[in-house]
Amino acid sequence: MKIDEIELRLIEVPYRAPFKTSFGEDAEKHAIIVTVRSEGVEGYGEGVMDPFPMYREETIPGAMHLLRNAFGPELLANGCDHPSELTARWSGWRGNPMAKTALELAVWDCYARQQGVPLRTLLGGDRTEIPVGASLGMNPVEKTVESVTQHVEQGYKRVKLKIEPGWDVELLAAVRAVHPDIELTVDANSAYTLDMLPLLRQIDEFGLHYIEQPLHWDDLVDHAALAKELRTELCLDETLTSPARVKAALDLGACTVVNIKVGRVGGLQSVREIHDLCVARGVPMWCGGMLETGIGRAHNIHLATMPGFVFPGDTASASRTYARDITEQQLETTDGIMPVPEGPGIGVTLDRAFVDEVTQSVDVVR
Numbered sequence: 001m002k003i004d005e006i007e008l009r010l011i012e013v014p015y016r017a018p019f020k021t022s023f024g025e026d027a028e029k030h031a032i033i034v035t036v037r038s039e040g041v042e043g044y045g046e047g048v049m050d051p052f053p054m055y056r057e058e059t060i061p062g063a064m065h066l067l068r069n070a071f072g073p074e075l076l077a078n079g080c081d082h083p084s085e086l087t088a089r090w091s092g093w094r095g096n097p098m099a100k101t102a103l104e105l106a107v108w109d110c111y112a113r114q115q116g117v118p119l120r121t122l123l124g125g126d127r128t129e130i131p132v133g134a135s136l137g138m139n140p141v142e143k144t145v146e147s148v149t150q151h152v153e154q155g156y157k158r159v160k161l162k163i164e165p166g167w168d169v170e171l172l173a174a175v176r177a178v179h180p181d182i183e184l185t186v187d188a189n190s191a192y193t194l195d196m197l198p199l200l201r202q203i204d205e206f207g208l209h210y211i212e213q214p215l216h217w218d219d220l221v222d223h224a225a226l227a228k229e230l231r232t233e234l235c236l237d238e239t240l241t242s243p244a245r246v247k248a249a250l251d252l253g254a255c256t257v258v259n260i261k262v263g264r265v266g267g268l269q270s271v272r273e274i275h276d277l278c279v280a281r282g283v284p285m286w287c288g289g290m291l292e293t294g295i296g297r298a299h300n301i302h303l304a305t306m307p308g309f310v311f312p313g314d315t316a317s318a319s320r321t322y323a324r325d326i327t328e329q330q331l332e333t334t335d336g337i338m339p340v341p342e343g344p345g346i347g348v349t350l351d352r353a354f355v356d357e358v359t360q361s362v363d364v365v366r
């Protein structure tokens, strides 16, 4: 396909309520929405990097620089026969998986729309709906227990609590007192160290489905050591930045559950490689979330239809996060089930009026 132009749009969308994790608290989503235009067809991608390097190292200004001056011009100059080739073409520029993914996703969507097929079909996903869980930010204990109850009543298939030292055992005891048997997980976003083993052993007692990223955001070795000390399975998120990194984590025994975020691993082609590795080794995967707008959320829904995604993911109803989303289609669950948006590509279109309202800047690369 010949690529005519690439639009890089910075948006700022208010969250329904501030989201608090062990990183801090955010009131609005900052994102890059990438539009690729090719022979009269548009495709959309979303960049999940933050304004500052809070989750991984990438930032929005750094990604804009690379999209404008490296990946964008390369794509415009050389076109694309199939979106699966882009990761290898851009591998000379090291790292920066989120920046690469924002553009790669837009090309996948555009390609699928040109072929007239849903994106999931190109990825080998048969399902037309996926089971999802809910991830709850940090709130006072009583409010959290109430929120867990609400989400269980709404049919969410698992509940994930954000924890940090001092905000863990008491919280889990309160939730388990009311909900002894629900599928419950915790995500520490790297808030613990191996020195805190006695505390981690206490967390180990709550029958959790898995513990997500307890230790340093780039660590494999300490997680492998911790895995030997706990009964609860470990799931890695922040640490898993590429197919090679996932293989290393599994070889070392640093995790036995894999959280996939397409932006963190460098694009859909990387997801496909990780997927095949995990399926071959019998390792369960699930799709994480970065509080994406409807564009990123729709991509997540399509990729989570692949057969290796066996645990419920974080792709919950958009209305939990946003009072108004940037897509015309509302991505909502019923009884913990998210339907895959129908139609070619990712199956959603932009709500142009609202997108313009929340736009901070627009760059077009030709």
Ligand SMILES: [Mg+2]
Binding pocket: 187, 189, 212, 213, 237, 238, 288
């Ligand atoms: Mg996580």
